[in-house]
Amino acid sequence: MPRPTQATIDFSALAHNLAVVRQYAPRSRIMAVIKADAYGHGLLHAANALKTVDGFALLELDAAICLRDAGYRQPILLLEGFFSTQELGLLEQYQLSTVIHHSEQVAMLLESKQRVDLFLKINTGMNRLGLAPEQFHKVMSMFKGNRCANTITLMTHFACADDPSEKESVIQQLQYFEMATQGYNYPRSLANSAAIIRYPETHADWVRPGIMLYGISPFPDQTASDLNLRPVMTLSSRIIAIQNLKCGDKVGYHGLFQADRAMRIGIVACGYADGYPRHAPTNTPVLVNNQHTRLLGRVSMDMLAVDLTDIENAELNSPVILWGKEITVDEIAHRAGTIGYELLCAVAPRVEKVCF
Structure with missing residues (x-):
């Protein structure tokens, strides 16, 4: 597959x-x-x-x-x-x-x-x-x-x-x-x-x-929704692994996130080589099973981690939305200290484009 x-x-x-x-x-x-x-x-x-x-x-x-x-x-x-x-x-x-x-x-x-x-x-x-x-x-x-x-x-x-x-x-x-x-x-x-x-x-x-x-939106003070514009691209992936953490366990390179309780996390098949911003910090919003959750730790080249602790029915192959209608690319860009233009243009050739 x-x-x-x-x-x-x-x-x-x-x-x-x-x-x-x-x-x-x-x-x-x-x-x-x-x-x-x-x-x-x-x-x-x-x-x-x-x-x-x-x-x-x-x-x-x-x-x-x-x-x-x-x-x-x-x-x-x-x-x-x-x-x-x-x-x-x-x-x-x-x-x-x-x-x-x-x-x-x-x-x-x-x-x-x-x-x-x-x-x-x-x-x-x-x-x-x-x-x-x-x-x-x-x-x-x-x-x-x-x-x-x-x-x-x-x-x-x-x-x-x-x-x-x-x-x-x-x-x-x-x-x-x-x-x-x-x-x-x-x-x-x-x-x-x-x-x-x-x-x-x-x-x-x-x-x-x-x-x-x-x-x-071309403006910092107005959203796309304010201007009646609809996002065209949705960047999505799936959960490819699940880890159960104990309080004190760290996540990813340099352990930038440390669990303060028992947690369940998902590993998503998307990283900066796909165009997701490496500098997106912990708490950047993500959707899993159409439920809001957050990014954890440092984004890797091919993977990133998300919090599944409070996500109902999250399992292997659960769908993940990284940006689209519910979470705009501008919001992700703002969290990462850049602009939506850059993220759209940075989507890698290896990412399959599906049109409808």
């Missing part, structure tokens, strides 16, 4: 979350962000559930080609663009769109004479990727009358849209973008998940939902 650790992907939850995006941005086209193997949910699984969107955005050229080969005809945008002139031929062949964010990409494109759909990214304050305004104007003049720019869309990315105390930062970036692009009548793409929800003035022609599609 296969190892029992599974990541169950709920297509209906993905479709529901897409409908929520449409409620927030009814007049914008939707470019679903499915980078990093759709945030760990499986590229083709997610694309199938999101097949009614207007476009897809990701990073990896091979993943974009995979989508084309699977029959997806929507625009597919490479968010970091291309890295060599050799890739430009594939962009034209597969009709892939590319972000342009530095002058070297412009030079490669002009030299290659390929015809590509372009998203020109302007750095409005995040200082990660993007053309400075003076570079942007120069690039636009270079593309004027040049056939390599099949279509042009203007874009930027907000650094602090998820922080409720940074509204002024979002407004400043938006104003900076509007000033830089004044006089250019091209489609625009600005809003990520956080901006889609909180800043309708940023919606423009294209919105780029990412984490909200997978049922995770």
Whole structure:
């Protein structure tokens, strides 16, 4: 039998979350962000559930080609663009769109004479990727009358849209973008998940939902449930061993948990090599037989321990939910000192993905 650790992907939850995006941005086209193997949910699984969107955005050229080969005809945008002139031929062949964010990409494109759909990214304050305004104007003049720019869309990315105390930062970036692009009548793409929800003035022609599609809140002060988002992934496993402890017995590496009474514990077939966070501490919530219990001691590479003392009918092969609807991935991430994004993306290839 296969190892029992599974990541169950709920297509209906993905479709529901897409409908929520449409409620927030009814007049914008939707470019679903499915980078990093759709945030760990499986590229083709997610694309199938999101097949009614207007476009897809990701990073990896091979993943974009995979989508084309699977029959997806929507625009597919490479968010970091291309890295060599050799890739430009594939962009034209597969009709892939590319972000342009530095002058070297412009030079490669002009030299290659390929015809590509372009998203020109302007750095409005995040200082990660993007053309400075003076570079942007120069690039636009270079593309004027040049056939390599099949279509042009203007874009930027907000650094602090998820922080409720940074509204002024979002407004400043938006104003900076509007000033830089004044006089250019091209489609625009600005809003990520956080901006889609909180800043309708940023919606423009294209919105780029990412984490909200997978049922995770982009905000520290609001839960997914507050936003009517449903978790898409459930990480589950089973009890593969049971130990009976005496008062004073220790559990796991370095004995980080010590029993203060007689206890019954279960060993679960899931560890940090599966994507469960190693730094999750004792008392991190777990479900066994749909009953709430807790993690005990240090998470190992392949296993972790849970408290079965008060769990009715717990036995070998009892089902275990590590995150999902009852216990959100954000709660586990918070306990482990990280964010839900990281946990979703860290689910290991050896974890079987089951879709329904």
